[in-house]
Amino acid sequence: MLNDMNRTELFCEYYAQWIEVYKKGAIREATLAKYLMTQKWVEKLIPEVKVSELTRTAYQQLLNEYAKEHERQTTLDFHHQLKGAILDAVDEGLLPRDPTRKAIIKGKTPKTKKIKYLNQFELHRLIADLDIKDTPNWDWFILLVAKTGMRFSEALAITPEDFDFARQTLSVSKTWDYKGNGGFLPTKNKSSVRKIQIDWQIVVKFSVLTRNLPPDKPIFVGESKIYNSTVNDVLTRHCRACGISEISIHGLRHTHASLLLFAGVSIASVARRLGHASMTTTQKTYLHIIQELENKDVDLVMRTLSGL
Known part of the structure; x- marks a missing residue:
């Protein structure tokens, strides 16, 4: 009190x-x-x-x-x-009544925010340009985010024991406190705790990479403090070298989701894979992509009906 x-x-x-x-x-x-x-x-x-x-x-x-x-x-x-x-x-009796009752919420008109992401061709070029060494580096990190769509803090917190290579899954159950003093933190929300299916290429590569690493220690965290800008700089250099659009690590998450949506994966499945609290978040974030897909659906419907 x-x-x-x-x-x-x-x-x-x-x-x-x-x-x-x-x-x-x-x-x-x-x-x-x-x-x-x-x-x-x-x-x-x-x-x-x-x-x-x-x-x-x-x-x-x-x-x-x-x-x-x-x-x-x-x-x-x-x-x-x-x-x-x-x-x-x-x-506590400091105010006689609630002054927030029936408050009117105003605000400036939101700016149109265009999500930056790579198309499938550009992503292929980026992955081909990565320098995958025998020990963990930021290129490994970029590969993992591109293939899973994890958030930056989630990928930092991944340990070898989070991988289940036999079932081809990766468990996301924590984040890394890169903005503070380091250490594990809970995920953004309950929906962020999830198992992500991983493809056989990730299974093969990461099973070798993590073989001799401590099972419960983050793969990509060393002794020095980690900055988002450091990893973004590495990604930017690769984008420039490939002659593709320059995006951030978060842009890789958008790329992952966009490619899945264009491939016909349902919004519900994409939402679960990204760890969104609801499909509404996914729909709002990728509205422009969903609208493009709806236009393609209309064309498909018309072609189907005209062929009857």
Whole structure:
């Protein structure tokens, strides 16, 4: 309980202490960072507003100011991160009623984001250009992500014992804390815990690579800190050498999903393979590809019917 707070305290101070009491140590560092960013925006936008002055109008004005520089989804996240603290303030009698009730979420029009991914020909050229040595390197990492569609942190956490070569599966059950101090962390969500089917080429290559490695240690993590930019730089050099589109490691994940969708794999199967929480996420992310496939389906339907 925030017993030392009272109705005359500044809301930004109340919120900072609420994060310290209720969130620090209870949520992942990446999530905590989002709350701390929200705290900075509160300090910037309403530095002098007291807890008792946070009426529905004052709260709506706060959201409106935040929405001027952010998209609607980001504003909605900002609202959710504030609401928990405000409801606790109501429970503790610091506010007479919930000022977040019936809040209107506004925001800037989202920019059209075109997903960068390789086509099948480009991916073939990339894989052929990889320098697969006898010991793990970032080229091995690129190959694994391209073939599995794993997230960067998931692939970093893979150990030799995660492979089941007999059944041709790879277990994804953890991530690597590359943004923090290293070590294993839980997956992004429950759906991210999964078994991915791997092809015979990955089975052959990785069974040899991992033969003499510690079974429970990450294959691609050494003593030094890992940066996403380091691996992206390696991938960029390969893309330039091949004369193909330059993409990031996350772009390889998009490439994996896109090729499966174009090959006719169902959205449900792609969602499970990627570890998405729901098919809705997959549909939203790959909407443009799905629309292209629907256009092809229309052509196929017309050709089929005209042949009757």
